Amino acid sequence: MIMSGMDAEVFDQFIEQLWRYVHERLIPAEKDVIAANAIPEDILDEMREMGLFGLTMPEEYGGAGMNTSQYVETIRVLSYALPAYRSITSINLGMVCTALKKSGTEAQKAEWLPRLAAGEIACFGLTEPGSGSDSAAMQTTAVKDGNGYRLNGSKRYITNAPFAKLGLIMARTSKEPLPKNAHVSAFLVDMEKAGVTVGKPDKKMGQEGSQIADIYLDDVHVDGDALLGGEEGQGFRTAMMSLDNGRLSVAAASAGYARRILDTAMRYAQDRKAFGEPINQFQLIQAMLADSEAEIYAAECMLKDATAKVDAGEPSLLPAASTKLFASEMCNRVANRCVQIHGGAGYLAEYEAERFYRDSRIYTIYEGTSQIMQLVIAKAMxxxxAAGGQA
Structure with a gap:
């Protein structure tokens, strides 16, 4: 099914407005966000008013009804600013909303999609202390209890956990591993339920303002209608479908932030003088700038191609994984060059280059490490x- 999305003219106007908001409001507020390690409530309210929490929600549930191409372009523009601004919205949009739209019952959609579109924050509970990509090792359990379930276990490194009102939690509904990971089910858990505890936010290398924490589930009772889609054994499939959108969001964040990093490097190279002239006149500096521009352009083209395939209803696993792999690694290379162009100044916290370097590092890890992306790509190829004689 082709996803038409928002009217093209309206979308272009929205992007123009967002671009101004990023440059005039979000970037000037970055120092305050970093100092507090949280986005101020007034900015969150502005983001809600702009509809940034409901970009991909269907219009009947209060969202903007964007298709994947429009959503990813919005994330790319938003990601020119501090990564925290994307993180606070992207779990709602790229993962939880996708899971609800594709697998949720009509009652689940009616309850949660309007709340998420209005700006209630969600988190995605897959990773555990002993399992990340290896779902067979998942220890969180969901045991039948009357017409509902009791959840016990813990989740680790969960983005937005300290702020979340809803958790999409993966848990085992079978003790033994089953084919196609059918032992894992997905549950919509109100984060204020008795037995749900969120740990202290972890101290991270970078990405200040975005918080991650552990989630502890101690005999948490949920009704049967909390089971996503009303069917056991669909949780892992739901998670993987959601991860395709999540990976494209990370790729868009990588491309958007890399553009900010390159602009900063260009500005420094223009202003910094050595041997009587700006360092942007030195050919080896120009080589780093040129390589960065070429790689950012390649990532932007990959994003357009991959999202067009999604909107056309074509298989998205391979293009999403390929785009995420390239864009995230690219962003790290651009950040490294930015530090190098700054020289000794790039190692000092008073310059943005040092922060960019730390912020970018996570992109090659979450929503699937680069090594997992390589495995996903190779297996799909x-x-x-084997099926048709070409990769």
Missing amino acids: LRNF
Whole structure:
């Protein structure tokens, strides 16, 4: 099914407005966000008013009804600013909303999508202390209890956990691993329920303002209608479908932030003088700038191609993984060059280059490490080749 999305003219106007908001409001507020390690409530309210929490929600649930191409372009523009601004919205949009739209019952959609579109914050509970990509090792359990379930276990490194009102929690509904990870189910958990505890926010290398924390589930009772889609064994499939959108969001964040990093490097190279002239006149500096521009352009093109395939209803696993792999690694290379262009100043916290370097590092890790992306890509290539003679 082709996803038409928002009217093109209206979308262009929205992007123009967002671009101004990013440059005139969000970037000037970055120092305050970093100092507090949280986005101020007045800015969150402005983001809610702009509809940034409901970009991909259907219009009937209070959202903007964007297709994937429009959503990813919005994330790319938003990600020119501090990564925290994307993080606070992206779990709602790229993962939880996707899971609800594709797998939720009509009652679940009616209850949660309007609340998420209005700006209630969600988190996505897959990773655990002993399992990340290895779902067979998941220890969180959901045991039948009357017409509901009791959840016990813990989740680790969960983005937005300290702020979340809703958690999409993966748990085992079967003790033994089953084919196609059918032992894992997904549950919509009100984060204020008795037995849900959120740990102290973790101290991170970068990405200040975005918070992650552990979630502890101690005999948490949920009704049967909390089971996503009303069917056991669909949780992992739901998570993987959601991760395709999540990975494209990370790729868009990488491309948007890399553009900010390159602009900063260009500005410094223009202003900094050595041997009587701006360092942007030195060919080896120019080489780093040129390589960065070429790689950012490649990532932007990959994003457009991958999201067009999603909107056309074509298989998205391979293009999403490929785009996430390239864009995240690219952003790290651009950040490294930015530090190098700054020289000794790039190692000092008073310059943005140092922060960019720390912020970018996570992009090659979350929503699937680069190594997991390589495995996903290779398996898809081999499967496609075996089926049709080409990768």
